[in-house]
Amino acid sequence: MINYLYPDYEIVRDPSKCIACRVCERQCANEAHSFDEEAGCMVADSSRCVNCHRCVSLCPTRALKIVKSDHTFKQNANWTGDRITEIYKQASTGGVLLSSMGNPNAFPIYFDKILINASQVTNPSIDPLREPMETKTFLGKKTGEIRRDEKGRILPYTEPQIELSVPIMFSAMSYGSISYNAHESLARAAQELGILYNTGEGGLHEDFRQYGANTIVQVASGRFGVYKDYLEAGAAIEIKMGQGAKPGIGGHLPGTKIVGDISKTRMIPEGSDAISPAPHHDIYSIEDLRQLVFSLKEASEYKKPVIVKIAAVHNVAAIASGVARSGADIIAIDGFRGGTGAAPTRIRDNVGIPIELALASVDSRLREEGIRDNVSIVVGGSIRSSADVVKAIALGADAVYIATAALLSLGCHLCRSCQSGKCNWGIATQRPELVKRLNPDIGSQRLVNLVTAWKHEIMEMMGGMGINSIEALKGNRLMLRGIGLNEKELEILGIKHAGE
Amino acid sequence: MKIHACDYTDFRELNQAVGESADETVVIDRCVGQRYIGCGISGKEIQITGTPGNALGAYLDGGTIRLKGNAQDATGDTMNDGKILIDGNSGDAAGYAMRGGKIFIRGDAGYRAGIHMKAYEDKIPVLVIGGKAGSFLGEYQAGGVIIVLGLGAEKTPVGNFCGTGMHGGKIFIRCKRLPHDLPPQVKARRASAEDLSSIEGILSEFCKEFSVSKKELENEHFYLLTPDSANPYKQLYVTN
Numbered sequence: 001m002i003n004y005l006y007p008d009y010e011i012v013r014d015p016s017k018c019i020a021c022r023v024c025e026r027q028c029a030n031e032a033h034s035f036d037e038e039a040g041c042m043v044a045d046s047s048r049c050v051n052c053h054r055c056v057s058l059c060p061t062r063a064l065k066i067v068k069s070d071h072t073f074k075q076n077a078n079w080t081g082d083r084i085t086e087i088y089k090q091a092s093t094g095g096v097l098l099s100s101m102g103n104p105n106a107f108p109i110y111f112d113k114i115l116i117n118a119s120q121v122t123n124p125s126i127d128p129l130r131e132p133m134e135t136k137t138f139l140g141k142k143t144g145e146i147r148r149d150e151k152g153r154i155l156p157y158t159e160p161q162i163e164l165s166v167p168i169m170f171s172a173m174s175y176g177s178i179s180y181n182a183h184e185s186l187a188r189a190a191q192e193l194g195i196l197y198n199t200g201e202g203g204l205h206e207d208f209r210q211y212g213a214n215t216i217v218q219v220a221s222g223r224f225g226v227y228k229d230y231l232e233a234g235a236a237i238e239i240k241m242g243q244g245a246k247p248g249i250g251g252h253l254p255g256t257k258i259v260g261d262i263s264k265t266r267m268i269p270e271g272s273d274a275i276s277p278a279p280h281h282d283i284y285s286i287e288d289l290r291q292l293v294f295s296l297k298e299a300s301e302y303k304k305p306v307i308v309k310i311a312a313v314h315n316v317a318a319i320a321s322g323v324a325r326s327g328a329d330i331i332a333i334d335g336f337r338g339g340t341g342a343a344p345t346r347i348r349d350n351v352g353i354p355i356e357l358a359l360a361s362v363d364s365r366l367r368e369e370g371i372r373d374n375v376s377i378v379v380g381g382s383i384r385s386s387a388d389v390v391k392a393i394a395l396g397a398d399a400v401y402i403a404t405a406a407l408l409s410l411g412c413h414l415c416r417s418c419q420s421g422k423c424n425w426g427i428a429t430q431r432p433e434l435v436k437r438l439n440p441d442i443g444s445q446r447l448v449n450l451v452t453a454w455k456h457e458i459m460e461m462m463g464g465m466g467i468n469s470i471e472a473l474k475g476n477r478l479m480l481r482g483i484g485l486n487e488k489e490l491e492i493l494g495i496k497h498a499g500e
Numbered sequence: 501m502k503i504h505a506c507d508y509t510d511f512r513e514l515n516q517a518v519g520e521s522a523d524e525t526v527v528i529d530r531c532v533g534q535r536y537i538g539c540g541i542s543g544k545e546i547q548i549t550g551t552p553g554n555a556l557g558a559y560l561d562g563g564t565i566r567l568k569g570n571a572q573d574a575t576g577d578t579m580n581d582g583k584i585l586i587d588g589n590s591g592d593a594a595g596y597a598m599r600g601g602k603i604f605i606r607g608d609a610g611y612r613a614g615i616h617m618k619a620y621e622d623k624i625p626v627l628v629i630g631g632k633a634g635s636f637l638g639e640y641q642a643g644g645v646i647i648v649l650g651l652g653a654e655k656t657p658v659g660n661f662c663g664t665g666m667h668g669g670k671i672f673i674r675c676k677r678l679p680h681d682l683p684p685q686v687k688a689r690r691a692s693a694e695d696l697s698s699i700e701g702i703l704s705e706f707c708k709e710f711s712v713s714k715k716e717l718e719n720e721h722f723y724l725l726t727p728d729s730a731n732p733y734k735q736l737y738v739t740n
Contacts (some may be wrong), residue, residue: 086740206643212631223597227580228540267599267620268642275640281615282574282593291535295577298515299540334736343740352574365510419739 001128002341004088006071009051011044016043017063019258022053024064029422029434046333052415054424067073099417100428101403102245102337102382105119105349109337110356111388111491115498117479118464123396126468128459135455137167137399139236139376140305140329151223159329160305166455167196168389170422170447171334171380171401172218172240172309173204175416176253176262177341178275179409179435182427185410187211192444193451198401201225201240202253205266206364215305219296221250222276224266234265237329238307239292244338244381247311247352250278251342257421286322293327305329305434307378312336312358313351317365323375324366330376332401333358336380339404342419355379356395360493363475364397386457395493396475409441409450431491505531505550515539528552531569536699538565542582547654548686554591560601573610576603581623585709592634598625598644602702605629606710611634611659619643619671628706635659636726642668647699647719649706650674662686671725672699678723685729689698 011032020042024033032048033055035041047064057065073081085098099334119125126133140161154247169493170186177200184207190197191214193412198216199208203225208215217234219226223364231237242248253262253274255328273353283289293306308323309332310316323331364374380401393401408414410424418428426438458470467473481498482490490497501523506614510516511534518526524544524579528537531550540548542562549568557565557677558577566593570588573597582601592610597602600623615636631652637725638646641663648671650657656675663686665673672695673679678688707714 045667089738089740093738096736097740098737099740151598165576221579226559226578227599228542228599230558231540231559262630268618269620269668272642275590275616275665277665279618281612281639282577283597293555294511295536295539295558295574298512298536299559301519314579344737 006311119466126463167399168196172198174200184440188444189447190214242311244334245340246343335381386454617644632657
């Protein structure tokens with residue numbers, strides 16, 4: 001059978017710099033590099049390269065670089081190289097195309113078409129280095145009900161809350177989709193930062209129980225690793241109804257990845273596929289969702305907020321309105337750019353809507369219905385910078401979820417090959433020799449650095465607007481202006497155009 | 501401790517009363533649809549008459565729930581250990597994702613009984629349905645044992661799409677004829693003497709609990725359904 005595919009990327013080696021130390025060969029789990037004994041030099045097979053930059057980063061003489069291949073199909077604006085290549089892959093295998101990480105296509109990024117306000121003359125800006133600036137946020141129901149004892153004294157009472165030092169959390173990535181060391185890095189960083197990380201639906205490794213106060217435990221349709229102690233182990237419980245990268249479909253971790261500790265934390269036998277059905281088969285309505293929310297609250301004695309995570313889809317505002325009435329304390333909305341360890345390409349690239357539009361419409365809808373205080377809103381997919389965080393909060397979010405940004409801090413180079421299980425950076429892999437490349441001491445520090453830097457930037461931007469508390473930024477859409485957006489987009493986002 | 505369920509229309513108060521009771525045995529009578537009874541508990545015996553609501557014994561972690569009456573949906577959801585005995589019928593999704601323990605239903609079960617049952621280390625969950633089961637029995641089953649006895653049933657005692665997506669565990673069906681629409685990855689055969697001896701103890705326990713004559717079970721043969729692969733979706737994908 002002829003292989004129709006030419007590699008997307010080429011490994012370029014500068015022979016005048018290469019000292020044949022063979023680091024690249026040892027570092028590449030895809031076996032792209034080898035030493036040619038006869039010729040006495042290193043050679044590369046570009047077809048094996050995933051462009052993860054591991055060899056480039058570790059080459060001591062900077063002899064390597066990866067370049068986009070200039071090999072091309074005959075130019076065609078309709079039949080692009082990607083479309084043709086995908087046809088070849090499917091024609092030769094009969095398989096469903098499977099991709100990793102978030103939707104890479106050129107859809108509009110609304111965050112980049114929104115600008116932030118600053119004070120001039122009439123309303124003084126605040127210097128966060130000299131003046132107090134509050135970034136602390138509480139997530140959960142903000143009940144308006146006042147309870148009094150028989151003498152009329154107010155009884156202090158709040159629904160369970162999550163306290164965050166900064167409105168950023170690490171979103172769900174299961175142990176299995178990412179490595180032990182990646183999980184440890186996230187858990188330790190969350191603890192140090194005073195924020196939360198999320199187990200995903202892979203269960204909770206017993207070593208990480210010590211980070212319980214900074215952990216969200218997830219319950220998904222496969223119910224992997226879910227039992228009484230697990231539900232009590234974290235600070236909050238998240239019901240995963242959907243994921244931005246693959247709305248409407250389930251997931252499965254192949255049996256080949258269910259080994260050792262992965263099998264233990266998921267509580268299923270080694271080698272068995274971990275299948276998460278597309279829906280929860282006991283949830284076909286908001287009433288059914290309410291049942292699961294309350295069964296989790298009963299099991300955890302009403303001590304923990306319950307988060308319901310949904311993907312941003314067409315009717316997200318109506319769905320969120322239902323979720324806000326289901327008894328859930330927090331709604332997490334995942335936009336169509338959200339990442340994944342593996343999702344069918346067609347779903348990832350074509351299903352769902354941008355988080356900016358979903359967030360704005362959900363926040364507006366809940367306000368209109370007078371139920372905005374029933375729930376907090378957390379958004380993800382994809383938050384790429386502190387500016388995105390500020391814009392999301394001004395659009396109405398209480399906090400954001402980050403995952404791709406967190407993985408990038410750990411060394412991910414977005415090569416989008418997670419599904420292979422051969423991550424050279426020790427993140428999306430379970431191979432011990434690869435996992436150990438990610439040092440949790442360094443990993444957690446880099447995550448702490450990232451979030452700390454973002455926190456400073458958030459404070460700078462808030463100060464510039466003359467706002468000294470994140471609460472005062474929440475839903476403050478007057479602080480935003482659109483640029484290059486049409487009337488409809490501005491209407492949905494609930495913001496004015498720049499210049500207005 | 502005895503609780504009159506009618507005194508607690510709110511499930512939260514009822515379950516709090518059950519939880520706070522120091523007694524090993526709690527009797528709940530005249531149950532009128534309160535949900536989440538026995539949710540996440542262990543080490544107690546709860547005896548119920550009447551009709552409990554959905555999610556009876558969800559996340560159950562040990563102990564026993566005995567119900568004289570019918571159960572509604574999602575009984576034993578994600579249960580980890582313990583025993584639920586239903587002397588009556590059950591609604592839909594009984595034993596959803598159960599990982600351990602036993603659920604015995606004297607009568608019929610609704611749709612999706614035993615969906616996504618699992619097994620883990622020494623935990624092998626067991627779901628026995630005395631009468632018939634609705635459609636999608638054992639959907640996505642990943643482990644454990646489901647037994648349908650078909651007592652009093654004239655036709656094959658399972659509905660459509662039995663074992664869809666099954667990739668582990670066993671389903672025993674006591675019947676003359678196999679379901680007509682078994683999925684291709686499910687293998688079915690007459691249960692051998694050896695197969696039956698593996699569930700002998702379970703059947704004896706069921707018969708004893710519900711005063712069913714064990715002899716009656718012997719007048720019909722059992723079929724055994726197993727998946728032919730633990731990795732049903734292996735060949736489905738190509739890396740892009």
